[in-house]
Amino acid sequence: MNFDIIVIGAGPAGSAAATWAARQGRQVALVDKAAFPRNKLCGGLFTERSRSYYTEIFGQDFDLSKVVTRSDIAFWYQSNELAVLHNIPPLHLTMRLPLDYAMFQHAITAGAADYTDCPIAEITDKTVTFRDGRTISGAVLIGTDGVNSVVARYLFGAPFNKRTIGFGLEIEVPETIQKPEVQPLRIDFAAATWGYGWSFPKHASTTVGVGGLHQPNPHMKEHMTAYLESLGLDPTVARFKGHYLPFGDYRKVPGKANVLLAGDAAGMVDPITGEGIAYAMKSGQIAAQAACDALDRQAAETALFLYVSSLKPLHRNLQLARHLRAIIFAPKLQKAFINTFRRSGTVRMKYMQLLAGKIEYPELARGVLTRIPRYFVNALRR
Template sequence: MVFDVIIVGAGPGGSSAATFLAAQGISTLLLDKATFPRDKVCGDCLAPQALYWLDELGCVDEVLDQADSCITAGYIFLNGKYLFTGDFPQNTRYPGFCTLLERKKLDYIMVKNAVKKGAIFKPGCLVKRIYRNDDYIIVDAVSEGTDIQFKGRLLIGADGANSIVSRSIGNVLRDGTTAVSVRAYYENVHGEWPQIQVYIDERFFPGIGWVFVNNRGRANIGIGYIFDKNFPVKDNLRKVFDDFVNRDLKRYLKGSRPASPTAGWWASFFRPRTVIADRVMLIGDAANLADPINGAGIHKAMESAYIASTSAVHAVATDDYSVAALRRYEALWREMDGFDWQVRQLLLSIAKNPNLKEVYLLLIKYIARLARADARFQGFCGGVFSGIIPAGDSISPAALLDAIPLDPAVWFSLFRASDRSVSLPVHDTILAGLNVIKTVGRFASNPSENIDWGVEVFNNAIGTASGIMQLPLLAAGIET
């Protein structure tokens, strides 16, 4: 049998694409090397955007039944001290809360949903080779030790960060900014549940730590660290994680017990060389689509699945699977997300230089003080970090004017020392001076990595600036 579409990978991206396609009568084969339910290293946080897409897919009720936690805010910590509380914005097209559900459960619900809509699912099927002739794409796989071959008109690569489909169309994995993360579960955690805590810390900056506790006191705890060829990971991540758990969280985790081994995985945050080829499209982590600011990728996998499936339906209807026809996917993606992604990538490229981390942490501290003193600005910060307010919108002059506190008392609060969680500005100023000396020393000792970094930031800034200049034209409906 020749399928209209073969999808490799049954994570959130692959199952979503299978659901959207099968629901429209497209013959769809979904392959995964794992047998489900299966574990996946993740923070398990379903952002409001993911809940929106689960609703579109028709399985949000089942997810919410199993998750039954509803979290409207996250607590942010800086170097172990409470900094501020970020709320999810209300009154957007997304729900005003996130929830937590282990991937073992989420991905199983989603796969069953795809099958219910008519997709054929083959678990335990490891894809080994992909090639094409004039009429089909051919997928060689191994299932229960036996070689097996599938034919399709179109292939969607949804096989995650280590994608064989991405490699088969010429991409090089981890060839740019990438995050490596580790996480473990703890049970019997005390305190307020459910809860999400985000840790910004000089030991793992650029990167974040997290403690996500569900409503049964089970915590998903992890840290992620950004690196690239100029700024490789110098520390032993496992050691930094153990230190985070045993030192920073010692009091918080008193009486709790580890409930899983510590496991790691990675995700990349650069645009691959291509996301399309003749008869092939990449979605989700296979296309490096996770959010560069907070690492969340479940909703991005679903969103890209939706866009890819509309292009796939068009390709099937016109019987045109050429790279030229599939450019539609790229174009739709650019329209929906292109500029936003460019801004987030610029922010990430600025932040990833660890030589400047003290400067950034100081900046974060002051932004947090403003956020604490002004509810509107706090909502804005929460919206930008969670990706609900598109980063592209957030840098428009109108959005900035709307968000930046106008009350002078709020700005004076920066110089108030009554809050024990932040230090005196005088102390900060001395610290900043010392940090500048430290930073200059680091720059001087490694000029080439910093020059490369400067060029990258410059290029990203130029890209973003040209995007800003196009905004009024796009708003007026003028194609550029």
């Protein structure tokens, strides 16, 4: 079978790319090794940024009857409550199984050919061969196969850089042990080094996890155990599950000629909040548009050039966030940041607006950087 575009990976990035291209009349194959619906290890925090991208790309809102929506959040630091914020922009909490399945169904409804539950044996820059022996070809390939991307490995020899990647551990605490409806939505800044801990109440469970840069956290399991104990939970309540996340480790050149990478495969994760669903959908959409434009020009090999230029605003945001991350997470500065966070309503408010997608990093940076001299004074006092 010949297609215009083959999308490899049917998570948020892949389903967004497939939907966007199929709606423009392109022949699209959507490939995944997993059978859908399938779950994915994730906090499942679906921000208003995610929601607005979802609506733009899929043409309708995500069904919020399936999610828990909170307007309050608690921030903790080293077992002390820093602040509880009320009336914040809404934060939605969902399991990935219904979210990803809804996106996948949009892609199929839009006309993408369903190649899920099809493990891949081999790829080239124009073909995908499945383990059952079938081969499909496409003028443009979009690799949206997550952090362990086979497409990134095919292009660059390795899917990610072990020195700069992030890693997270999670458990689902069942409602029989802890009632999610009475649990606060909670973030703990010091639960991991260069990272944080989270407790996210859902309908029938609470997702509890720790995550951060992999290299400074060689003992993430110990962080997880300590975090669960600090929440009054028995660490043996469920088996820890782990997954890499490209925590701001984005690829400046995400592809080669007619082969593009999007979502986690391209490192499109916020380096401070760890938010990846929104950037996966958005980069998938941008990759699909670049592919369609390149095909319109009958020059599939120009897809990467078009993609990189459209990605610039997102890349600038991620780059700025990487700089800010040093202020928020670097052990020497973190206490000063925490003090400022505790005292400054402006910093807290801007942080929440950022999470909600109401502002982007340049505005957060202005709010935080105007307070930088105070950080250093505070840091020097210690």
